[in-house]
Amino acid sequence: xxxxxxxxxxxxxxxxxxxxxxxxxxxxxxxxxxxxxxxxxxxxxxxxxxxxxxxxxxxxxxxxxxxxxxxxxxxxxxxxxxxxxxxxxxxxxxxxxxxxxxxxxxxxxxxxxxxxxxxxxxxxxxxxxxxxxxxxxxxxxxxxxxxxxxxxxxxxxxxxxxxxxxxxxxxxxxxxxxxxxxxxxxxxxxxxxxxxxxxxxxxxxxxxxxxxxxxxxxxxxxxxxxxxxxxxxxxxxxxxxxxxxxxxxxxxxxxxxxxxxxxxxxxxxxxxxxxxxxxxxxxxxxxxxxxxxxxxxxxxxxxxxxxxxxxxxxxxxxxxxxxxxxxxxxxxxxxxxxxxxxxxxxxxxxxxx
Amino acid sequence: xxxxxxxxxxxxxxxxxxxxxxxxxxxxxxxxxxxxxxxxxxxxxxxxxxxxxxxxxxxxxxxxxxxxxxxxxxxxxxxxxxxxxxxxxxxxxxxxxxxxxxxxxxxxxxxxxxxxxxxxxxxxxxxxxxxxxxxxxxxxxxxxxxxxxxxxxxxxxxxxxxxxxxxxxxxxxxxxxxxxxxxxxxxxxxxxxxxxxxxxxxxxxxxxxxxxxxxxxxxxxxxxxxxxxxxxxxxxxxxxxxxxxxxxxxxxxxxxxxxxxxxxxxxxxxxxxxxxxxxxxxxxxxxxxxxxxxxxxxxxxxxxxxxxxxxxxxxxxxxxxxxxxxxxxxxxxxxxxxxxxxxxxxxxxxxxxxxxxxxxxxxxxxxxxxxxxxxxxxxxxxxxxxxxxxxxxxxxxxxxxxxxxxxxxxxxxxxxxxxxxxxxxxxxxxxxxxxxxxxxxxxxxxxxxxxxxxxxxxxxxxxxxxxxx
Numbered sequence: 001x002x003x004x005x006x007x008x009x010x011x012x013x014x015x016x017x018x019x020x021x022x023x024x025x026x027x028x029x030x031x032x033x034x035x036x037x038x039x040x041x042x043x044x045x046x047x048x049x050x051x052x053x054x055x056x057x058x059x060x061x062x063x064x065x066x067x068x069x070x071x072x073x074x075x076x077x078x079x080x081x082x083x084x085x086x087x088x089x090x091x092x093x094x095x096x097x098x099x100x101x102x103x104x105x106x107x108x109x110x111x112x113x114x115x116x117x118x119x120x121x122x123x124x125x126x127x128x129x130x131x132x133x134x135x136x137x138x139x140x141x142x143x144x145x146x147x148x149x150x151x152x153x154x155x156x157x158x159x160x161x162x163x164x165x166x167x168x169x170x171x172x173x174x175x176x177x178x179x180x181x182x183x184x185x186x187x188x189x190x191x192x193x194x195x196x197x198x199x200x201x202x203x204x205x206x207x208x209x210x211x212x213x214x215x216x217x218x219x220x221x222x223x224x225x226x227x228x229x230x231x232x233x234x235x236x237x238x239x240x241x242x243x244x245x246x247x248x249x250x251x252x253x254x255x256x257x258x259x260x261x262x263x264x265x266x267x268x269x270x271x272x273x274x275x276x277x278x279x280x281x282x283x284x285x286x287x288x289x290x291x292x293x294x295x296x297x298x299x300x301x302x303x304x305x306x307x308x309x310x311x312x313x314x315x316x317x318x319x320x321x322x323x324x325x326x327x328x329x330x331x332x333x334x335x336x337x338x339x340x341x342x343x344x345x346x347x348x349x350x351x352x353x
Numbered sequence: 354x355x356x357x358x359x360x361x362x363x364x365x366x367x368x369x370x371x372x373x374x375x376x377x378x379x380x381x382x383x384x385x386x387x388x389x390x391x392x393x394x395x396x397x398x399x400x401x402x403x404x405x406x407x408x409x410x411x412x413x414x415x416x417x418x419x420x421x422x423x424x425x426x427x428x429x430x431x432x433x434x435x436x437x438x439x440x441x442x443x444x445x446x447x448x449x450x451x452x453x454x455x456x457x458x459x460x461x462x463x464x465x466x467x468x469x470x471x472x473x474x475x476x477x478x479x480x481x482x483x484x485x486x487x488x489x490x491x492x493x494x495x496x497x498x499x500x501x502x503x504x505x506x507x508x509x510x511x512x513x514x515x516x517x518x519x520x521x522x523x524x525x526x527x528x529x530x531x532x533x534x535x536x537x538x539x540x541x542x543x544x545x546x547x548x549x550x551x552x553x554x555x556x557x558x559x560x561x562x563x564x565x566x567x568x569x570x571x572x573x574x575x576x577x578x579x580x581x582x583x584x585x586x587x588x589x590x591x592x593x594x595x596x597x598x599x600x601x602x603x604x605x606x607x608x609x610x611x612x613x614x615x616x617x618x619x620x621x622x623x624x625x626x627x628x629x630x631x632x633x634x635x636x637x638x639x640x641x642x643x644x645x646x647x648x649x650x651x652x653x654x655x656x657x658x659x660x661x662x663x664x665x666x667x668x669x670x671x672x673x674x675x676x677x678x679x680x681x682x683x684x685x686x687x688x689x690x691x692x693x694x695x696x697x698x699x700x701x702x703x704x705x706x707x708x709x710x711x712x713x714x715x716x717x718x719x720x721x722x723x724x725x726x727x728x729x730x731x732x733x734x735x736x737x738x739x740x741x742x743x744x745x746x747x748x749x750x751x752x753x754x755x756x757x758x759x760x761x762x763x764x765x766x767x768x769x770x771x772x773x774x775x776x777x778x779x780x781x782x783x784x785x786x787x788x789x790x791x792x793x794x795x796x797x798x799x800x801x802x803x804x805x806x807x808x809x810x811x812x813x814x815x816x817x818x819x820x821x822x
Contacts, residue, residue, distance in 0.1 A: 003369075003738070004735075004737075004738055004741065007738070007741040007742060007745055008741065010745045010748075011741060011744050011745055011748065014745065014748040014749065014752060015748070017752055018748065018751060018752055018755060021752070021755045021756065021759055022755065022778060024759065025755070025758060025759050025762050025774070025778065026774075028759075028762050028763060029762060029766075029771070029774060032766070073398070080401055080404075084404070117395050117399075120395070120399055121399070124399055124401070127401075147541075147542040147543045147544075148396055148399070148542055151541060151542065152399070152401075155401075155404065176543055177540065177543040177544070177545070178412070179410060179411070179412050179537065179540040179541050179543070180410075180540075180541060180542070180543040182408075182409065182410035182411075182412075183408060183410035183541060185410070186408045186409055186410050301473065305471075339469060339471055342468075342469040343468070343469070343471065344466075344468060344486070346486070346491060347468060347471070347486065
């Protein structure tokens with residue numbers, strides 16, 4: 001074949017592709033518009049039925065009938081939208097009724113589909129319509145290889161209480177990225193009782209490398225039952241664990257907490273000291289004021305900043321300590337005190353957060 | 354004569370080979386963009402934004418807004434940014450010694466009050482005149498500083514930022530309300546993201562209400578209209594294709610989210626760079642690869658920001674010349690990465706593509722035109738063959754542009770009207786005739802500027818956004 005013939009073939013192929021592409025683009029637009037015109041009124045109708053049902057003016061059967069008429073993705077979309085607006089008991093009743101619907105059965109069966117988007121659809125459906133009978137399905141979806149499926153599956157914890165699911169999610173938690181961890185944590189908070197029970201067990205694993213992440217999550221719960229495990233880790237060899245202890249104890253105004261923080265505020269690692277000083281400020285026990293005042297002379301800027309902010313929380317006594325530092329002999333403490341005293345209330349609140 | 358003939362034929366074959374390799378690579382990007390856009394649009398459709406908004410899992414974000422002589426648009430764009438649908442963010446506007454009344458407008462619109470500086474200067478930047486907080490918008494901080502350029506302003510804003518993720522947004526850019534939520538998707542999926550970019554679209558001719566694009570239109574004027582297709586092509590298939598190849602070198606400076614710790618580690622934006630976003634991304638790749646830190650630099654298409662593009666050929670030419678000059682500078686600066694296996698796919702695929710493909714393309718294209726003309730003049734090249742070759746080259750460009758329009762239609766369909774779709778198809782077809790040659794000329798000029806070692810910044814004249822009709 002000569003180069004000329006090759007080019008002629010290329011031109012012919014290109015021309016065909018160009019024409020086909022233009023036709024496809026136009027056809028795609030036309031088909032989508034037709035579908036939209038057909039489906040949109042049905043969606044509006046379902047929203048109206050949902051509205052009446054939420055107000056007690058319609059039966060769940062009417063909602064189910066409307067949902068059955070919608071394409072499956074739109075039905076799931078409607079369920080997700082309305083799940084946040086309807087009271088729990090009513091929603092549970094609807095979830096139970098949905099078990100009998102043919103389309104819901106098909107969606108449920110997709111939990112073991114080889115296509116991730118089908119599993120995602122199933123996880124999304126179960127996140128709002130799961131019943132206790134779906135625990136094994138959700139468990140499998142929680143361990144799915146696609147992160148979007150896992151994320152949707154963990155949302156089920158908002159509606160279904162199950163120790164098995166809680167345990168599985170808690171065990172995954174330390175291995176996840178920070179944002180996913182925070183999302184899991186926000187979902188796990190809803191099943192507080194089961195979570196605390198399992199956490200008490202996990203916090204006993206002294207040499208577990210995932211301990212800092214578990215503690216970080218446990219601190220978010222602020223549950224009184226968890227204070228004691230925190231204080232027992234005050235002298236843990238891993239500085240990250242001690243940092244988490246120092247951070248968490250601020251939520252537990254108790255004499256054992258202040259005693260532990262008294263130790264942590266003199267830690268060799270500055271991140272531990274900074275968190276300990278912050279927590280002392282949160283508890284604001286007048287007996288610990290000298291510790292915080294001393295931290296104003298710390299070698300690390302961030303510890304001094306945390307100490308300055310903590311002193312504000314001690315009220316007039318803390319403010320006096322700051323004023324003393326502002327005219328004191330220690331140059332860096334002086335600068336920090338000057339900085340803190342110049343901050344507006346809003347800036348102080350934002351820093352404290 | 355026979356020597357000339359041999360030279361011309363040899364050059365011709367080389368250009369043909371270059372054309373084939375480059376376009377095969379484009380074809381690969383084109384093919385890879387299909388599964389990528391499909392996956393991304395599935396994920397976007399299934400995202401539950403209501404639930405995300407209520408969750409405290411979303412990472413806090415600092416929005417960095419450098420502003421230089423942005424008096425016409427600053428109030429609208431900052432207001433729009435402040436009303437984004439996101440739970441935890443702050444906005445830091447840096448007035449980079451504007452010569453107009455940008456600072457006054459900010460002070461007046463947001464009731465600014467001077468506050469002491471409370472952060473260390475981790476990355477050096479030009480002297481700061483003052484730091485302000487807004488009394489009416491608690492999320493807003495404004496830094497007024499001496500002029501030091503966009504990169505310097507961004508560095509000043511990074512120093513002042515409190516959050517682990519930062520996003521640089523041009524003051525003339527309008528971000529869609531849910532764009533930040535969408536941008537955080539890869540973080541929620543647990544990916545080790547170092548940087549993530551969204552789509553930038555053309556705002557000219559769109560209706561803007563309260564700093565939001567309420568009606569997306571394709572401009573009827575040729576230059577801005579054709580840039581709509583260019584942007585679609587650059588974002589929807591170029592960058593999506595690179596996602597699959599793992600070597601995206603460009604996260605738009607107008608709309609890109611970065612992990613702050615990495616920005617600090619590489620010393621922030623480089624003041625000498627001409628196109629700071631590309632320079633930053635290449636340096637990020639280099640830093641992370643050298644330290645063997647697992648990471649992803651990714652692009653997701655559904656978060657959208659709208660920007661005003663030049664409407665005059667003169668300004669557009671200056672912009673394109675600067676972009677290409679930036680590309681040349683970046684590729685020269687990081688030439689050690691070229692074909693260097695130490696940098697993985699970035700060194701073996703992305704940098705060679707951007708150097709040999711994107712950077713040298715205008716030179717090769719010019720050479721192609723010269724060889725064709727000389728060859729035709731001396732009767733060495735056959736007229737019909739030359740025409741055929743031209744048809745193939747132009748047809749391919751047309752195919753790529755139409756493909757980008759096709760991807761837009763199959764996924765996001767921002768332009769709802771049939772008239773707008775027709776315009777898109779028309780521009781995609783016409784782009785090859787005249788406009789493409791002009792861009793080649795602008796890019797060629799950049800080689801001349803680099804040769805003369807000049808660093809001239811084009812000034813963008815902004816009209817401000819259209820009011821709703």
